[in-house]
Amino acid sequence: MAGVILLRTTDALVARRVEVVAVAAGLATAPAMTTPPPDPAALAGLVVELEDAGSLDLITAARSAAPDCTIVAFLSQPDPELWRRAEAAGADVVTTRGRVDRALGETLTDRLSGRRRARRIRLAPLAEFAGRLGYVGRVEDTPVGPIALYHLEGRLWAIADSCPHAGASLCEGELDGDVVTCPRHGSQFRVTDGARLRGPADLGVSTFPVVVEVGDAFVEMPA
Ligand code: FES
Structure with missing residues (x-):
């Protein structure tokens, strides 16, 4: 797999942990500054903080530009409505801040192996x-x-x-x-x-x- 994982978060620790997972999967990371993403052909994934303004639009744009990319969205506070809207926008996984890197690693591994995990509702x-x-x-x-x-x-x-x-x-x-x-x-x-x-x-x-x-x-x- 080659490509870039776009990242939108203000949390430096999350950014570092995502970068470790990306590098292990042979991917680079870059800040997700624009909507839609600049180069859909290179878009391997998106990690986005849901409390960030514009995050849902970014998910929709990334999913539309690169239907097979991996999208992980995360929340700091429980917000069922935002969670549901992120899933509807096209996120593969919605999780909590503390599980972002693990969720990304699992989803990338599944994509590479062709395995599909159970979907949670x-x-x-x-x-x-x-x-x-x-x-x-x-x-x-x-x-x-x-x-x-x-x-x-x-x-x-x-x-x-x-x-x-x-x-x-x-x-x-x-x-x-x-x-x-x-x-x-x-x-x-x-x-x-x-x-x-x-x-x-x-x-x-x-x-x-x-x-x-x-x-x-x-x-x-x-x-
Ligand atoms: S036993 Fe007939 S519908 Fe349930």
Whole structure:
């Protein structure tokens, strides 16, 4: 891989750590001063501080100029809306200040090896689920359809919100312990592992890992 990683941050420590990762990958770094980037052909990546004015425009411009480049955006303070907007603008990864170099290294390695990591979808701050048990929410738009969220046994569990029998919404079904009953024909599934406990459904329901990072919950989609 040859090219340049553009960097927009006022944090000298982040800049140094990004440079170490870039050099290890055979790349140079340069300040991202302009929008769009000056030479799309040489653009291998972009690392950008989201609190910086114009950062979202820069992500959009970089993604449009070099669709395969690696874009890592980072935040100092929790800001779910800004996080979502950076993802929508085209960032491969949105992370916290302390994880920038690691996220960049992982993403560059994945690009070189052709490997694709699971995609994370932000759910909500973990504090939102505190004190609420059982069914706690639904995520409508994901690449695998709607997902139902349950808070049981001190953990969050995510399952596909579509019954394998005829597609009914499981989150409308009754929950007894960790067992949900499909509201349409009565199939039962265990929320914690998706196992089918009773038909007429022939199959269990898909489950998705929920991960917690710096106080926020994410569900991981298959790559
Ligand atoms: S749709 Fe769920 S059991 Fe038929």
